[in-house]
Amino acid sequence: MGVEVTVEGLTKHFGSQAIWRDVSLTLPAGEISVMLGPSGTGKSVFLKTLVGLLKPDQGSIWIQGQDLTTLRERQLYEVRKLFGVLFQDGALFGSMNLFDNIAFPLREHTKKPESQVRDIVMEKIELVGLQGAEGKLPGEISGGMRKRAGLARALVLDPEILLIDEPDSGLDPVRTSYINQLFIDLNAQIDATFLIVTHDINTARTVPDNIGLLYHKHLAMFGPREMLLSSEEPVVRQFLNAQTVGPIGMSEEKDATELAAESGMELPPLPPIALQLGTSDGRPRQGEKEPGAWCRENGVTPPPGSFASSHAGVPGVSRATGTAPEPVGA
Numbered sequence: 001m002g003v004e005v006t007v008e009g010l011t012k013h014f015g016s017q018a019i020w021r022d023v024s025l026t027l028p029a030g031e032i033s034v035m036l037g038p039s040g041t042g043k044s045v046f047l048k049t050l051v052g053l054l055k056p057d058q059g060s061i062w063i064q065g066q067d068l069t070t071l072r073e074r075q076l077y078e079v080r081k082l083f084g085v086l087f088q089d090g091a092l093f094g095s096m097n098l099f100d101n102i103a104f105p106l107r108e109h110t111k112k113p114e115s116q117v118r119d120i121v122m123e124k125i126e127l128v129g130l131q132g133a134e135g136k137l138p139g140e141i142s143g144g145m146r147k148r149a150g151l152a153r154a155l156v157l158d159p160e161i162l163l164i165d166e167p168d169s170g171l172d173p174v175r176t177s178y179i180n181q182l183f184i185d186l187n188a189q190i191d192a193t194f195l196i197v198t199h200d201i202n203t204a205r206t207v208p209d210n211i212g213l214l215y216h217k218h219l220a221m222f223g224p225r226e227m228l229l230s231s232e233e234p235v236v237r238q239f240l241n242a243q244t245v246g247p248i249g250m251s252e253e254k255d256a257t258e259l260a261a262e263s264g265m266e267l268p269p270l271p272p273i274a275l276q277l278g279t280s281d282g283r284p285r286q287g288e289k290e291p292g293a294w295c296r297e298n299g300v301t302p303p304p305g306s307f308a309s310s311h312a313g314v315p316g317v318s319r320a321t322g323t324a325p326e327p328v329g330a
């Protein structure tokens with residue numbers, strides 16, 4: 001379950017402003033991928049392009065043998081049914097209660113009888129932990145609950161691909177951890193392909209199977225979580241470790257003088273790679289890999305202390321794994 005999405009040579013401009021050029025990547029079926037990047041690098045534009053809301057200037061988006069960028073509106077409408085999208089603010093209708101908000105796509109896009117709509121809506125409400133809140137208006141609940149309601153709505157048509165734009169925006173760290181856990185549990189349950197756009201480094205370090213980084217109008221890197229977390233590539237290293245030393249400046253790329261001033265500066269060592277967040281009931285996920293597997297298969301020595309159980313308390317450490325694997329590279 002879940003479908004693969006392959007992007008080839010995707011380029012997008014708004015007028016003369018280039019957003020990104022030549023983006024190529026594959027979102028593996030059923031896996032969770034995260035897209036990172038400084039503000040304004042076009043992460044939201046990327047999500048909207050994937051779902052066909054924006055047209056790229058060049059390139060292809062392959063899903064189930066069809067290139068989305070060449071489809072007519074009618075065919076695109078059909079392919080769009082594969083997607084569920086959770087927009088940044090939940091995009092709920094303020095005058096509708098949560099039940100009606102969540103039921104909206106079912107009533108719009110299907111001819112299901114109300115009894116069936118009710119069953120599906122209540123099932124999704126339970127899935128996101130909002131039982132009892134279905135009669136409330138969006139303005140009467142917290143930001144975290146609104147995100148959950150938006151997620152339930154994104155799920156009612158049983159998507160194969162779930163696109164999630166900054167789920168942590170406006171949430172405190174504890175609520176962010178809860179919603180991250182929900183994504184992991186949900187991924188295990190529905191096996192859809194997830195793409196999450198986030199600024200939250202802890203989310204990026206502990207939730208996904210794959211990480212991508214958009215920077216300076218291109219895709220700097222995309223690959224398995226362990227590949228990016230062990231990478232010495234300056235942009236990737238700077239971004240994933242939230243450092244000021246590196247090529248990324250306050251508003252754009254640093255210039256030659258700024259970079260020269262940093263030459264010889266010693267960077268702190270790469271932090272250990274934490275265990276990936278596990279499901280809360282211990283059930284395995286389709287995209288789950290053994291901790292350290294990518295590093296071993298690729299002859300990469302992970303930072304000392306990686307995948308160690310002594311990182312209990314580090315957000316994202318699996319609660320379900322029970323016994324942690326032997327630390328690698330310690």
Ligand SMILES: Nc1ncnc2c1ncn2[C@@H]1O[C@H](COP(=O)(O)OP(=O)(O)OP(=O)(O)O)[C@@H](O)[C@H]1O
Pocket residue numbers: 014019037038039040041042043044045046
């Ligand atoms: N419909 C549009 N028309 C013209 N320009 C747009 C449009 N949508 C986005 N842009 C521009 O594209 C650029 C990228 O915007 P986008 O919202 O995708 O960035 P982002 O990486 O998601 O940023 P943030 O992390 O701050 O949310 C911005 O300069 C934005 O102004």
